[in-house]
Amino acid sequence: MIGLGPMGRAMVRAYLAAGHPVTVWNRTASRADELVEAGATRAATPAEAVAASPLVLLSLTHYGAMYEILGHVGDALAGKVIVNLSSDTPQASRDAAVWLAERGAELLVGGIMVPAEVVGTDGAYVFYSGPRSAFEAHEPTLRVIGRADHRGSDPALAQLFYQALVHVFVTTLAAFVQGAALLGTAGVTAREYAPLADELVQLARSSFAEAAGNIDAGDHPDEGASAQMMAVGVDHIAGAVAAAGQDVALPAAVKSLYDRMIAAGYGKDSWTRMIDVIRTRPA
Ligand code: NDP
Known part of the structure; x- marks a missing residue:
């Protein structure tokens, strides 16, 4: 060693x-x-x-x-x-x-x-x-x-799996902290919020299999979570964080992905169409 x-x-x-x-x-x-x-x-x-x-x-x-x-x-x-x-x-x-x-x-x-x-x-x-x-x-x-x-x-694979999965981990943790900060502006404790965030992460997990099917097939039918609908919600999150005077970097990053989807005309597709904007650097 x-x-x-x-x-x-x-x-x-x-x-x-x-x-x-x-x-x-x-x-x-x-x-x-x-x-x-x-x-x-x-x-x-x-x-x-x-x-x-x-x-x-x-x-x-x-x-x-x-x-x-x-x-x-x-x-x-x-x-x-x-x-x-x-x-x-x-x-x-x-x-x-x-x-x-x-x-x-x-x-x-x-x-x-x-x-x-x-x-x-x-x-x-x-x-x-x-x-x-x-x-x-x-x-x-x-x-x-x-x-x-x-x-x-391929020697790169272990690094790629490591990075893809640690990215899910660190981004989820950052989003969790952002939620605690936002709720804190109204006096809600992180302890009250944590079990609700836990339930929400389970909901996100339950969407992985279907999202993976869309991504692998390159087909993104809207089944109740269109890019347009999600974009409106993401806009409100970024607005709420900005209005609270807090760091808007993370919601702004997510908002920019949805903005790019809308600009590309993907609004009526499932949010999973994000793969087509995320695969390319913004101009
Ligand atoms: P550290 O950075 O603390 O230790 C690194 C080791 O690298 C030390 O033995 C250090 O030697 C040596 N080193 C660094 N630069 C040189 C150099 N130029 N020449 C010779 N030796 C050098 O890392 P960790 O032990 O925490 O982690 C090791 C790897 O595992 C990292 O790549 C990290 O990303 C990964 N990893 C770590 C996790 C963790 O929980 N720690 C979790 C998952 C992955 P010296 O003692 O002389 O400084």
Whole structure:
């Protein structure tokens, strides 16, 4: 394991708890101390860490750190499977696969979907992409940190799944906070609002399957939630937030999507027609 931030340390602890031998290296060496005391082996250099095992896990701030660390390990990469669990752009993962292939190594890209404290528990899961044969050879080991979900051979896929899903997560949380701020202007507590928001999120979830059908078919019949109808509601939300003197960035962003749909003549279609504006940058 190379990279001992909160995430890398949690992974090492999960491996040690599972009785797995682990060699560790970190730029700031002292971060390995507690893990070495718990049974991990300290590598003196990245090359020593890479040489220690056929499977090398990286948990770094970004892919740039991978080049800084592995750029100096010489021939040690040949024949290795490198699992990069760092977050970065999809293209960074594709470029890394090429860079590692040039050095005789295979890249599995990992997108870990849970916080460090959940790593190694039943609730943990990780998206992987890259060569299926490499994934299958190491799946039992990868499963120690969380459910291992291989999504395909394109290295970018794990980053794309990670980003698409974390986007749903962070945007939902931001919308939740915006609602609390708006209700707060009338003295309503967040505690009163939270269960109602929870119910509403379940309603949103129940629309995913039908929306996905429309998006995949490229067909957006209005079945009670037209773009026009939704646009009016979104306009009122942005207006209410602005009138309250609060930050209008999030509702304004949603409003701009509906405005673009109306301008493109999609008002009578289902709101799912948004896919056609969201796929292109505004002029
Ligand atoms: P941190 O950014 O705290 O730790 C990153 C590690 O990267 C440290 O070991 C750090 O070394 C090392 N590092 C950074 N830059 C360099 C460099 N230039 N050269 C050498 N080493 C470098 O990240 P986390 O542990 O929190 O997360 C790791 C990855 O997992 C990230 O990509 C994050 O997005 C992802 N992730 C994290 C989650 C979490 O809850 N923490 C949840 C889901 C994904 P040093 O100790 O010397 O600084």
